[in-house]
Amino acid sequence: MANRAIPGxxxxxxxxxxxxxxxxxxxGAHDELLVSRWLASVPPRYVxxxxxxxxxxxxxxxxxxxxxxAFVALWRWIxxxxxxxxxxxxxxxxCAMTIxxxxxxxxxxxxxxxxxxxxxxxWFVTQLFRNSPWLVLLFIVLLAFPFQIEVFGTTIPIPGxxxxxxxxxxxxxxxxxxxxRGAVQSVPSAQWEAAESLxxxxxxxxxxxxxxxxxxxxxxxxxxxxxxxxxxTPLCSLLxxxxxxxxxxxxxxxxxxxxxxxxxxxxxxxxLFFAYCYPIARATMAxxxxxxxxx
Amino acid sequence: MSTWTEDQPIVSIKNVRKAxxxxxxxxxxxxxxxxxxxxxxxxxxxxxxxxxxRCVNALNDIQGGSITxxxxxxxxxxxxxxxxxxxxxxxxxxxxxxxHKTALENIMMAPVKVLREDKADVKERARELLKKVxxxxxxxxxxxxxxxxxxxxxxxxxxxxMRPDVMLFDEVTAALDPETVKEVLVTxxxxxxxxxxxxxxxxxxxxxxELADHIYFTDRGVIVEHGPPDTFFDNAxxxxxxxxxxxxx
Numbered sequence: 001m002a003n004r005a006i007p008g009x010x011x012x013x014x015x016x017x018x019x020x021x022x023x024x025x026x027x028g029a030h031d032e033l034l035v036s037r038w039l040a041s042v043p044p045r046y047v048x049x050x051x052x053x054x055x056x057x058x059x060x061x062x063x064x065x066x067x068x069x070a071f072v073a074l075w076r077w078i079x080x081x082x083x084x085x086x087x088x089x090x091x092x093x094x095c096a097m098t099i100x101x102x103x104x105x106x107x108x109x110x111x112x113x114x115x116x117x118x119x120x121x122x123w124f125v126t127q128l129f130r131n132s133p134w135l136v137l138l139f140i141v142l143l144a145f146p147f148q149i150e151v152f153g154t155t156i157p158i159p160g161x162x163x164x165x166x167x168x169x170x171x172x173x174x175x176x177x178x179x180x181r182g183a184v185q186s187v188p189s190a191q192w193e194a195a196e197s198l199x200x201x202x203x204x205x206x207x208x209x210x211x212x213x214x215x216x217x218x219x220x221x222x223x224x225x226x227x228x229x230x231x232x233t234p235l236c237s238l239l240x241x242x243x244x245x246x247x248x249x250x251x252x253x254x255x256x257x258x259x260x261x262x263x264x265x266x267x268x269x270x271x272l273f274f275a276y277c278y279p280i281a282r283a284t285m286a287x288x289x290x291x292x293x294x295x
Numbered sequence: 296m297s298t299w300t301e302d303q304p305i306v307s308i309k310n311v312r313k314a315x316x317x318x319x320x321x322x323x324x325x326x327x328x329x330x331x332x333x334x335x336x337x338x339x340x341x342x343x344x345x346x347x348x349r350c351v352n353a354l355n356d357i358q359g360g361s362i363t364x365x366x367x368x369x370x371x372x373x374x375x376x377x378x379x380x381x382x383x384x385x386x387x388x389x390x391x392x393x394x395h396k397t398a399l400e401n402i403m404m405a406p407v408k409v410l411r412e413d414k415a416d417v418k419e420r421a422r423e424l425l426k427k428v429x430x431x432x433x434x435x436x437x438x439x440x441x442x443x444x445x446x447x448x449x450x451x452x453x454x455x456x457m458r459p460d461v462m463l464f465d466e467v468t469a470a471l472d473p474e475t476v477k478e479v480l481v482t483x484x485x486x487x488x489x490x491x492x493x494x495x496x497x498x499x500x501x502x503x504x505e506l507a508d509h510i511y512f513t514d515r516g517v518i519v520e521h522g523p524p525d526t527f528f529d530n531a532x533x534x535x536x537x538x539x540x541x542x543x544x
Contacts, residue, residue: 194391197352198405198457199380208408213395 033288035231036224039281047278054267067260074264077251081265085244086272088161089233092243095165097226100172107173108180114202122177129174134167135235141167142239161243164236172229179221183214220288227277227284234269244269299366305330305492306351306461312359313346320346322516323360328509330460333493335503338513339539344496347513348463351494352383364461377409384454385463388470390446392438398425398449399434402456410457417456424452428482444475448482455486462486464495500543504528512536 003014031037055071110122129137141163148157187210195205237246248269252261299305304327313321320343328334336344349355351362353369353376362369364382392401402421406412425431428448438446447467454462464483468476480502487493487506497503503510504524511521512533520527520536528544531537 188391190387190389190391191393193354194387194393196354197380197383197385197387198453199377199409200405204408208404209393213393 032221033224033284035228036220036281036284036288039227039278040285042278047274051271054263054271067264070258070260070264073255073261074268077255077265078268081244081247081251081268082272084242085247086269086276088241088243089230089236089273090276092161092165092168092233092236092241093226093230096168096172097229099165099169100229101176101222103169103173104176105180107177108184109206111177111181112184112206126174126177126181129170130178132171134171134232135238137170138164138167138235138239141170160239161236161241164233164239164241167239168229168232168236172225175225176222179218179225183218184210186217187213216291220284220291223280223284223287227280230277230280231273244272301330303366304328304363305332305365306494307363308347308351308360309362310360311347311350311357311362313343313350313355313357320516321350321357324513324516324518325360326511326518326521328461328492328494330492331490332508333487333495333506334509334511335495335497335507336511336513337497337500337503337539338519342513343516344513345465348385348465348494348496351461351463352385353379354385381410381457382459383461383463384457384459386447386450386454386465386467388466390438390443390450390470392446392450392453394438397435397437398430398441401438401449402453405453406456421452421456424455425449427455427485428452429478442475443471444478447471447475447479451479451482451486461492461494464493464497466496466498468497468499498543500528500540512539514539 003016055067107122107125110118111126113119113122142160145158145163145166148155150156184206191209191213192205195209200209233243234245236243237249240246248265252258252265255261306326306328308324308326311321311324312319324343324347326334336347338344346355350357351364351369353374357370364379367379368374369379392398393404396404399418399421402424403414403417406417406420407414422431422434425434428451430445430448430452433441433445433449436445438449441449451462451467467483468479471479476499480499483493483495484506495503495507507524509521510524510527512519512527512531512535514535520531520533527536528540531540
């Protein structure tokens, strides 16, 4: 190791002893709530200024087909983009979150199973779906699932959005399972022992003593993942699911694909997603703060 | 095997060996405890005291020998854990109360959820136990709002709510402030006076001398010496016991 100057000591003094040098972390500590923390850190007044900037940016672009025209076009499309497009994004996110949470809770509890084989399978499944790109998972589900199934002679079609929900619930499941595992393991093992000495079985201990203690701790990271999921729902447009981004592109096409339309239309999508996720992020951080103060 | 009668040892430990991996912690320990007796186990850190009493209620397994409680073998394949833990209560050094429950709920939880006893009956009993440990006014307090000594007394009451025949105390005053040690010791003294069989691992020599019927001194996994407190403290024979007592008294 090369000699380096020691901070706070005479300029010519150098050392190669790591203990004398300032601690220099290679990377910041892992932050589970990074997305929410970042989003919630945007002060509300900036949001207002950014909203003012939106038409201004669009004006700067205008040449012939005026910006006013573009916004008039957007105005006509707003009900469609919102109530058929964005509402569908929310529907997809709620469905994927519900499935992902239920499956993730089961998977997370499998992590603390007494049977080694179950723990290993749970670990594998979690790592697989946590570390795969979401888009890849979406395409696998899209291509692997049939577009219809036959049950007792009745043909039930599986629409694209159902596949999208399944595809998105997989990474959510894996990440929720990590939240559950981490929360359960954060309870001191002495609590298990105390319960055991009072004749509680393992299952009773888990449901009546361990989970009630760590339930609150799971809420902020859970909400964090909901915000991430919602922001990821536009991925479904690549599967042809009729959601906000897909409809926005179609609307712009219908308006003649003018470049002046880009900022107003995609800007509106941005506003919608922001308006939905920003309060969630603020609430996440508020809850995180409140739970941190208590025991 | 319910042929146990009260003239036989309530807890019988015979030649127990216990190892964590290759580390032998207990190398053949034996002791018999009669009903109503108070037994103190003393000895330097790491001598296997806590491990021994944790083996009595099957929190730890053993590699050799046998332990019986009221004639029932503890370390067998077909151990009835519920029956054993109803008979044997345990109090820990770190109290280990359930932080999300009030003092009263902590006491009521096991009888209601595990033994499925009537809630109203258990509540009445829990209040009496709180009175017994002199915490009648703290029933709605959460563990975080109580002092260490108060938490430990709730822990004792919680254990008593299962109506055990034997109580195990694992260094229950070691984590307490000096001024709260006494209130916990007084509680244990009351229990002993009521005739409860108590096995204590402790560093409180004065308390051991005053209360115990029998003292065991363990070092490096064996019982070096044992006897009634007066003999033990005044006429220790083994040099290791003498050395330990010299250091601590």
